[in-house]
Amino acid sequence: MxxxxxxxxxxxxxxxxxxxxxxxxxxxxxxxxxxxxxxxxxxxxxxxxxxxxxxxxxxxxxxxxxxxxxxxxxxxxxxxxxxxxxxxxxxxxxxxxxxxxxxxxxxxxxxxxxxxxxxxxxxxxxxxxxxxxxxxxxxxxEGDWTMAAAPSSNLPDPQKALRSLDDALTRWDVEAADAAATTVARTASAAQILDLLSKHAARDYRSIGHKSIYLANAFRTLGVIGWQHAEPVVRSLCYAILNHTGDPNPATSDLEVDRVGRSNWKLADQFSAGWLSSERKSIESATVAKELRTSSPEQASEFVLQLIQSGCHPDSVYDGIMVAAAEMVSRQAAIVPLHAVTTSNAMRFLYRTAHDDRTRKWLLLQNAAFIPHFRRSAEDRGKLNDTDLLQLSPSEDDSTDLDSVFDLVRKDRPEAARAVLKLASQPQVTHRLIGQARELVFLKGNDAHDYKFSSAALEDYQQIAPIWRARYLAGCSYLLHGRSERTTDLAERVLQFG
Incomplete structure (x- = not known):
């Protein structure tokens, strides 16, 4: 062989x-x-x-x-x-x-x-x-790594496996976590596993949100391919979550990437009892998006707590987070703002899927705190422009249509965004706009981020309140593909195969 x-x-x-x-x-x-x-x-x-x-x-x-x-x-x-x-x-x-x-x-x-x-x-x-x-x-x-076989000794008792895994992840203990993850994958429910891993995957800003992305996408993939494959996936997730390459053990350190994740557990306990009983309001979403332009991670969390305590619906907060992420893309069409969108997509999935209310409250706070983290990382790479997505005006060009939009994308991003805002405000046109955006990813995309970003952005478009959808899509248009880009060789081969 x-x-x-x-x-x-x-x-x-x-x-x-x-x-x-x-x-x-x-x-x-x-x-x-x-x-x-x-x-x-x-x-x-x-x-x-x-x-x-x-x-x-x-x-x-x-x-x-x-x-x-x-x-x-x-x-x-x-x-x-x-x-x-x-x-x-x-x-x-x-x-x-x-x-x-x-x-x-x-x-x-x-x-x-x-x-x-x-x-x-x-x-x-x-x-x-x-x-x-x-x-x-x-x-x-880089060394030809291969995932090791599941451990066969020192496995925790099934009745204590979830607690053992929680403890190992808290201590950032890779070996103990692998043993506990093996037993958990064989005995715990999907809901129990997701609740536990969510609070560890989303706790730190290392790898700019990829731990949350991995957890969200792995669970959704298991839902497609079958839970008979859960054991290696859960073990892999724990191994990824415990990555702190270049840093000392976070369990015994006080590093900035971990700090807000710890303080947000205290804030989560201050949510009002009726935190889910209010109505969604667009003015609250706009307030969140504006706040996230300048706040620190800690200030963002405190602000969200104040809104929740005053009766703001968490979905209004999430709409604001999504708009803030899209606005960041329009201010710097680059890799870090892209991850503000994809990480928010993942964290919102975890928030909507987790069963434990305390974890859900914490995830909402964490997602808000991550936006300032992303903004700071983006600023470290270059100046953000002054685009205000909330004040963006639609194109006044009467000839604006779907063809002209995708001729502008990546050539004149600001004008393309205004054209998208105009067309996406027409419900009868929006589905065709999204369809063409997807098709161009298939034909032009040659990087994992092309698929990650477009799938996340176009999924979230459906989840946010209708009043914000056109603006959200306009902001995200800065990283979509345009018609003038080269069709990939693989896309050509697949079309021939079909």
Whole structure:
């Protein structure tokens, strides 16, 4: 059997290939995919397909997957194999980002596939598989990490496993967390696991929100591929959550990235008893968005607490957070503001999905606090312009239509935003606008952030109050794709395959 590491090394730098070149590849059977005993192995029904993705050189992977599809391999099977291959082969170190985007992007790509027209249905998945091969090559260059097999000794009693995992994560103890996560994944409910991991994934600003993104997207991916795959995913999540590369143990330190996460637990306990009983009001959302332009993380949390205590609905707060994130994108169309949007999307999912009320209150405060964190990080990279999304005026050009909007995107971003604001204020046009925005991601996107951002932004568009939707989309338009950009080679191949 070919050695996987040699296979990957030999494929570095190669991108394209042909179906004819695949004739020599052996068929993989269950007996042919033995995994080293020190490495994690998945269920027998998915392990051969995972190994196929791992072992096929990048220059041949798309054609090999085309062959699998022609022979009846299901979308769900390929999605599961892709997600698990990333978990086993790509280390979330030194940050939960960079090459680990091959894992983080899987659910975003799935969202894009769900919303695609038939001719583009396979493009996001096939793009993600190719992207995994790129990440796998990077991981080989950085040491060729592979996820270890689940621990078999020193596992906590199932009745105490959740408490043991909470304690290990609090102490930032990787070994103890892995043992507890193994038992928790085998015995606890999805709701129990999400509640527990939420309060650890969202506690610190390391990796600019990717820990929350990973947790939200991993749980949603499990909902698609099946909870029989939960054990390696939960173990991987805990390993990622405990990443503090470059910092001393946060449990025994007082670092800025951890500070507001700790203080917000005290604020969460000050919420009024009827914190969910008020009505959504747009003026409250505008107030939040304005406050987040200048406040510190601690001030943002205190401000949200005051609003909640005065009767503000938490969804009004969240609308303000989302508008603030989109406005930041319009002020600096770059990587940090992009993550203000994708992290807020993830945290809002955790807030809406968690069962524990105290955790939900804390997540709301944390999300508000993260916006100033992002703003400061963006300012460290360059000056933010003075765009005021709340005061943005729609285009006055009578010729503005869908074609002209996507001709402007990435050429004249301010004018494109005004054009989007005009068109998105017309409900009968909005669905076509969003459809074209997605299609251009399929055709032009060549980075994980293209899928992560567009899927998050277009999902959140539906979640915020109608009064804010057009402005939110206008702000996000700064990072959408335009018609003049080059169509990727992979998109061309997928269209030919279809």
């Amino acid at each position: 070919q050695d996987r590491r040699r296979f990957v090394r030999n494929s570095i730098g190669a991108v394209t290939g042909s179906v004819a070149s695949l004739a020599w590849l052996p068929k993989l059977a269950a007996d042919d995919v033995a995994v080293a005993p020190e490495h994690v192995r998945f269920h027998d029904d998915i392990e051969p397909l995972v190994r196929l993705l791992e072992d096929t050189p990048r220059r041949q992977i798309v054609d090999q997957v085309f062959g699998e599809i022609r022979h009846g391999r299901s979308y769900q099977e390929l999605l599961a194999a892709l997600f698990l291959a990333g978990i086993r082969n790509v280390q979330p170190r030194p940050a939960v980002g960079f090459k680990f985007h091959s894992v983080l992007v899987v659910y975003s790509a799935h969202q894009a596939s769900l919303a695609a027209v038939d001719q583009h249905r396979w493009t996001p998945l096939l793009w993600s598989i190719d992207y995994f091969k790129r990440a796998q090559q990077s991981d080989v260059r």
